[in-house]
Amino acid sequence: MTSLRRRLSGRLRRARRHPATEPPYAVTVRRRLRVPMDDGVELLADLYLPVGPVEPPLPTIVVRSPYGRHGSLTHAQALAGEGFTVLVQSCRGTGGSGGSFRPQLDEQRDGMATHRWVRRQPWCTGTVATYGESYLGYTQWAVAGRMCREDPANAPDALCLNVTMADFGPITWTNGAFSLGGSLGWSRLMDLRGVRGALVRARLARRPDRKLAEAFDVLPLSRGDTAVAGHPIGWYQDWVTHEALTDDFWTQQSHTASVPDVTAPVYLATGWYDIFLPWQLRNYAQLVAAGRPPRLTVGPWGHRGEQSPFLAESIAFLKEHFAGAPATRPAPVRAFLTGAEQWHDLPAWPPPGTAAQRWHLHPSGLLDPAVPDAGATRYTYDPDRPTPALGGPSMGPNPGPVDNSAHERRPDVVVFRSPPLEHAIVLAGEPIARVRFRSTAASADLFIRICDVHPDGRSMSVCDGIRRIGGIGTAATDPRPDEDGFVTLEVPLWPAFHRFAAGHRVAVQVSSGAHPRYARNPGTGEPAATATTTVRAEQEISHDGAHPSRIDLPIWTGTAATRRPR
Structure with missing residues (x-):
C-alpha cells in the first residue's frame, strides 16, 4: 500500500510538470535493503525501480555514498525515471549501515561484496554500471580495476565519474x-x-x-x-x-595503479576549478595510454558543479553503450575554453598541437621568453601572518576566477608580468614552474599562480599550484641544494584551458602560502601534526642566467577543434 501511495503521489507531481520534463518511467522505491558484507556487517541500501518493461534493458546502476541515500547527490530518482534500476547504498558506518566509517579504507572490500550481491538479485538487469561524484566516484575506482582483473564476471560494465580521483592521498598532502x-x-x-x-x-x-x-x-x-x-x-x-604518501596508510587506499586495468567504458566529468582536477586528468591519461580512452567533459565549474551536465551526459553515454542510442558527441573530449567562453570538441586532452614554451622570471618583474643575465627577487614570509588563500579550486559555491590585483600588492607576494600580448595565446595543459629558490627556514613552500591581467588592471586567476621542501613527507623528493644553498623546485600547476586575449598580459605570482586552503608552513621542518614553533623566512628567487627561474606554459597552436556555442 505504501508503495502504491508513493507511485500515485509521484504521478500526481509529474502531472503538474511541463511535458518536456516528464521522465519516461514512473518509479517505485524499496527502502532499507540489507546487503551483507564478507565480515557479516550489513549495509543499508534503497532500490529505485522503473515501473513497466524497459526495452531494451538498461544497466542496473550501483551508487555507494557516505552522505545518505535520500539526497539529490545520487540522482537516483532521475536515473530510474530514465529506465535504469538504481541501488543506492550507504557506506559502512553511515546512513544506518553497520560498522564504523573509516574514509577510503573499506570501500574496496565492501564495494566488491556489493557488486557480487547485486549480480545475484532477481531485479538485476544483467549489466551493471556505477555512478557518482567526489567520494561516490572514489568508491567506483576502488573496485573497478581490481574486479576487471580478478573477477571480470562481477566487475562493473561501465563507470560514470564526476569531480573525483582514485587516491585521496595526493589531494590531502599536495606536493607536501x-x-x-x-x-x-x-x-x-x-x-x-x-x-x-x-x-x-x-x-x-x-x-x-x-x-x-x-x-x-x-x-x-x-x-x-x-x-x-x-x-x-x-x-x-x-x-x-x-605526511608521507609512501606510508602504508595511504598506499592501502590508493587505486591509481589499477586504473589501467579498467576495461569497461568510462565517462569522466570535471571542472577547471575542481579540487581533484589534476588527478582526474591523470587518470584519464592512464586510460588513454592503456588504449581505452574515456569520454571526458571539462567545464567552467568547481567541485559542486551545479551547472555540470554530468547527469544528462551519463544517461546519454549509458544509452549509447547499452541501448544502441545514437551518439551525441562528435569527439571524445569536450572542454570549455575560459577567457573565450567557448566549448571545444577535441580528439584528446591536451589537444594536438600543444607545446611547452619557456617564459622566464626577470628581476625587474618582467615575464618574458628571453633569458635574464642575473639578479634576485626577495620577499619575507611570516607564518604568524600567513599569505591568505584567494580564490582557486575549492569545495565552496563560487570557486571561479578572482581579481588578484589587491593581493598582488602584498609584500609577501611577488609578481612577474609579460608585456601586453600582440596576439592571443591559448594555454592548454598543465603548466610547470621551475624556480631556483632558497630560504632561511628549514622548510618552505612555493605557491605559484598564473593570472590574466586585463587592460583595466584586473588580474584574474587562471590556475595555481604549491610545492613544499624540508617537510617530513618531502624528504625523499627534495632536491639537493647547490653550493650557494639554492634548489631548483618544480611546481606543477592546475591544468587549464584559457585564452589570453591580445592586449592582455600573463602574470605569474610567487609566494609561500595560501592559508587556509593549505596549512601554513611553520618553517621548522618539524612534523606538521605537532609543530607549534614558527619562524619568519627570508625567501629568494635567483635569476642567474645559467640556471634561470622560469615557467613552462603549454601553448596550443593547433586548429583541430570544433567550436560549440556557449
Missing part, C-alpha cells in the same frame, strides 16, 4: 602541503551526522562557520579537529599524522 581547508572542512561536516548535526549543517548553510574559521588558525594542526568539533576526529588524526 596539507590541504587544511578541505580536510578539516569535510571532517567538520561528516562529524555533524544525526539529527543534531542536520540542524547545525542547516544553520551553517545560512551563515559563515565561525568555529571552523577559528580552527584553521590553531597550532598544532592535530588540535584543529578538537577546536571545531569538541573532540578528536579519528580520520583527521590519521591524515594529519601521515
Whole structure:
C-alpha cells in the first residue's frame, strides 16, 4: 500500500510538470535493503525501480555514498525515471549501515561484496554500471580495476565519474602541503551526522562557520579537529599524522595503479576549478595510454558543479553503450575554453598541437621568453601572518576566477608580468614552474599562480599550484641544494584551458602560502601534526642566467577543434 501511495503521489507531481520534463518511467522505491558484507556487517541500501518493461534493458546502476541515500547527490530518482534500476547504498558506518566509517579504507572490500550481491538479485538487469561524484566516484575506482582483473564476471560494465580521483592521498598532502581547508572542512561536516548535526549543517548553510574559521588558525594542526568539533576526529588524526604518501596508510587506499586495468567504458566529468582536477586528468591519461580512452567533459565549474551536465551526459553515454542510442558527441573530449567562453570538441586532452614554451622570471618583474643575465627577487614570509588563500579550486559555491590585483600588492607576494600580448595565446595543459629558490627556514613552500591581467588592471586567476621542501613527507623528493644553498623546485600547476586575449598580459605570482586552503608552513621542518614553533623566512628567487627561474606554459597552436556555442 505504501508503495502504491508513493507511485500515485509521484504521478500526481509529474502531472503538474511541463511535458518536456516528464521522465519516461514512473518509479517505485524499496527502502532499507540489507546487503551483507564478507565480515557479516550489513549495509543499508534503497532500490529505485522503473515501473513497466524497459526495452531494451538498461544497466542496473550501483551508487555507494557516505552522505545518505535520500539526497539529490545520487540522482537516483532521475536515473530510474530514465529506465535504469538504481541501488543506492550507504557506506559502512553511515546512513544506518553497520560498522564504523573509516574514509577510503573499506570501500574496496565492501564495494566488491556489493557488486557480487547485486549480480545475484532477481531485479538485476544483467549489466551493471556505477555512478557518482567526489567520494561516490572514489568508491567506483576502488573496485573497478581490481574486479576487471580478478573477477571480470562481477566487475562493473561501465563507470560514470564526476569531480573525483582514485587516491585521496595526493589531494590531502599536495606536493607536501596539507590541504587544511578541505580536510578539516569535510571532517567538520561528516562529524555533524544525526539529527543534531542536520540542524547545525542547516544553520551553517545560512551563515559563515565561525568555529571552523577559528580552527584553521590553531597550532598544532592535530588540535584543529578538537577546536571545531569538541573532540578528536579519528580520520583527521590519521591524515594529519601521515605526511608521507609512501606510508602504508595511504598506499592501502590508493587505486591509481589499477586504473589501467579498467576495461569497461568510462565517462569522466570535471571542472577547471575542481579540487581533484589534476588527478582526474591523470587518470584519464592512464586510460588513454592503456588504449581505452574515456569520454571526458571539462567545464567552467568547481567541485559542486551545479551547472555540470554530468547527469544528462551519463544517461546519454549509458544509452549509447547499452541501448544502441545514437551518439551525441562528435569527439571524445569536450572542454570549455575560459577567457573565450567557448566549448571545444577535441580528439584528446591536451589537444594536438600543444607545446611547452619557456617564459622566464626577470628581476625587474618582467615575464618574458628571453633569458635574464642575473639578479634576485626577495620577499619575507611570516607564518604568524600567513599569505591568505584567494580564490582557486575549492569545495565552496563560487570557486571561479578572482581579481588578484589587491593581493598582488602584498609584500609577501611577488609578481612577474609579460608585456601586453600582440596576439592571443591559448594555454592548454598543465603548466610547470621551475624556480631556483632558497630560504632561511628549514622548510618552505612555493605557491605559484598564473593570472590574466586585463587592460583595466584586473588580474584574474587562471590556475595555481604549491610545492613544499624540508617537510617530513618531502624528504625523499627534495632536491639537493647547490653550493650557494639554492634548489631548483618544480611546481606543477592546475591544468587549464584559457585564452589570453591580445592586449592582455600573463602574470605569474610567487609566494609561500595560501592559508587556509593549505596549512601554513611553520618553517621548522618539524612534523606538521605537532609543530607549534614558527619562524619568519627570508625567501629568494635567483635569476642567474645559467640556471634561470622560469615557467613552462603549454601553448596550443593547433586548429583541430570544433567550436560549440556557449
